[in-house]
Amino acid sequence: MAMSQSIRIAPSILSADFARLGEEVRAIDAAGADYIHIDVMDGHFVPNITIGPGVVKSLRRHSEKVFDVHLMIAPVDPYIEDFAAAGADIITVHVEATPHIHRTLQLIRSLGKKAGISLNPSTPASAVDYLIDEVDLVLVMSVNPGFGGQAFIESQLDKVAELRRRIDETGRDIDLEIDGGINFETAPRAIAAGVNVLVAGTATFSGGPDAYQANIRRLRGDA
Secondary structure, three states: OOOOOOOEEEEEHHHOOHHHHHHHHHHHHHOOOOEEEEEEEEOOOOOOEOOOHHHHHHHHOOOOOEEEEEEEOOOOHHHHHHHHHHOOOEEEEEOOOOOOHHHHHHHHHHOOOEEEEEEOOOOOHHHHOOOHHHOOEEEEEOOOOOOOOOOOOOOHHHHHHHHHHHHHHHOOOOEEEEEOOOOOOHHHHHHHHOOOEEEEOHHHHOOOHHHHHHHHHHHHOOO
16 A cells, blocks of 8 residues: 555445434544545436435535545436535546546546546456546445445455556555445455555444444554
């Protein structure tokens, strides 16, 4: 892992109590979350429906932390501006979701936001080869996207290691993030493989608000 990059924890609000979402975001902010990871699903690209830009906008006043918005939707381009306006800081799109991924990344950056790309488990690391200069974040899905609570797919650690080499060759400070099945057992292995951002839903939110700080510290390796 690049020595300049500290480990960041991005709790996925998909695992939060949706009846108390603003309070949950404030709680994980206070507990030491680095990013707030917001999973957007459309019931088309992935088999689930979550939230839209209106919810992102309503949550924005509850935290000044980085809003790490992961768009699991297709088509994706028509919604980029809405999520940017709602308060996203990083907008991550799937390479599998659009035939013109360069155009999408350029649109995100033109709106003053950081651009991320996400790779499904079956998508090889080489998918970033002609995109790496356009991105600020690469997200490896270590489950098939669509639902929280799935089991970690082991083969993705090799992909992480490949992507870490590619990122380090650029000399740029690009986040390497992993999402899916991240818990207290898989987190240190993902870090060892080269990630510097861990998306964790169940592992962060288990035990309720009183446990969030300890959960985040343990995921980061501080406890």
